Amino acid sequence: YLQPQVELPSRRVVGAEALLRWPRADGRFVAPPDILRVVERIGLMPVLSRWVIQKAAQSLAAMAAAGCKLRVSVNVVAEDLNDPELPIFIRQTCDTWRVAASRLCFEITEGRLVSSEGISVRTLEALREGGGRLALDDFGTGYSSMDYLRRLPVDELKIDKSFVERITGTDNDRAIVELMVRIAHTFGLEVVAEGVENAKSWKLLAGLTCDEVQGFFIARPMPAAQFSNWVKNWVPPDTTDEWLSTEFAALN
Numbered sequence: 001y002l003q004p005q006v007e008l009p010s011r012r013v014v015g016a017e018a019l020l021r022w023p024r025a026d027g028r029f030v031a032p033p034d035i036l037r038v039v040e041r042i043g044l045m046p047v048l049s050r051w052v053i054q055k056a057a058q059s060l061a062a063m064a065a066a067g068c069k070l071r072v073s074v075n076v077v078a079e080d081l082n083d084p085e086l087p088i089f090i091r092q093t094c095d096t097w098r099v100a101a102s103r104l105c106f107e108i109t110e111g112r113l114v115s116s117e118g119i120s121v122r123t124l125e126a127l128r129e130g131g132g133r134l135a136l137d138d139f140g141t142g143y144s145s146m147d148y149l150r151r152l153p154v155d156e157l158k159i160d161k162s163f164v165e166r167i168t169g170t171d172n173d174r175a176i177v178e179l180m181v182r183i184a185h186t187f188g189l190e191v192v193a194e195g196v197e198n199a200k201s202w203k204l205l206a207g208l209t210c211d212e213v214q215g216f217f218i219a220r221p222m223p224a225a226q227f228s229n230w231v232k233n234w235v236p237p238d239t240t241d242e243w244l245s246t247e248f249a250a251l252n
Helices: 032-041 045-065 086-097 110-115 121-129 145-151 171-186 199-207 224-232 241-251
Strands: 002-007 013-018 071-076 104-109 133-139 156-159 190-194 212-214
Touching: 002 224, 013 045, 013 212, 013 224, 032 045, 045 071, 045 086, 045 104, 045 224, 071 133, 086 121, 121 133, 145 171, 156 171, 171 190, 199 212
Parallel strands: 013 071, 071 104, 104 133, 133 156, 156 190, 190 212
Antiparallel strands: 002 013, 002 212
């Protein structure tokens, strides 16, 4: 499944994050953490990661054929980064589907980096040298956030939704997000806020010069086959002050 990412302030769809969704027979979805726990337990995480990368490249090819030149972000884990063959596999996959590596963004989950002793910066550098983008996901939830920004060759920082969900609450919560955005921009990184679920959050993030947003307010994750058509029919929300006042009343 793909969930769109929208650029601020242009409000253009610029990419999507690839997410795992496994539907049950009754129509409900298996929780993604449950899927990952099973896959890790039986030792198939590297196989799953490569499958997701292949599906992302396939989706990029389909988008390009439909006239949508966007990027797709995929999650990689510490185990993937300890695989020296990963950059080669990605290059071969991009060649197979005739997509530029620059259309792929690899998200590194901060919590997993903290728990990994064998994190391979060399693999990250190889991914970046091959043309791919790198993003530090779930920023602020681990123990070494600032050290990662200093050491890792990332291009993008994703603010965890636990911070974004509270941005409309207290001044302190809003100040924390503002500080994250300033730090990222100081390092020359783009900032993506995930978990944007209402108009007020969108407006506040735009005011804090956040670069991109992602969340249910824009769209829920959708099957990859539907994504290009959704992009073509995308109508940015009206975020004028008058409209927001009505929206806030409905939210509250």
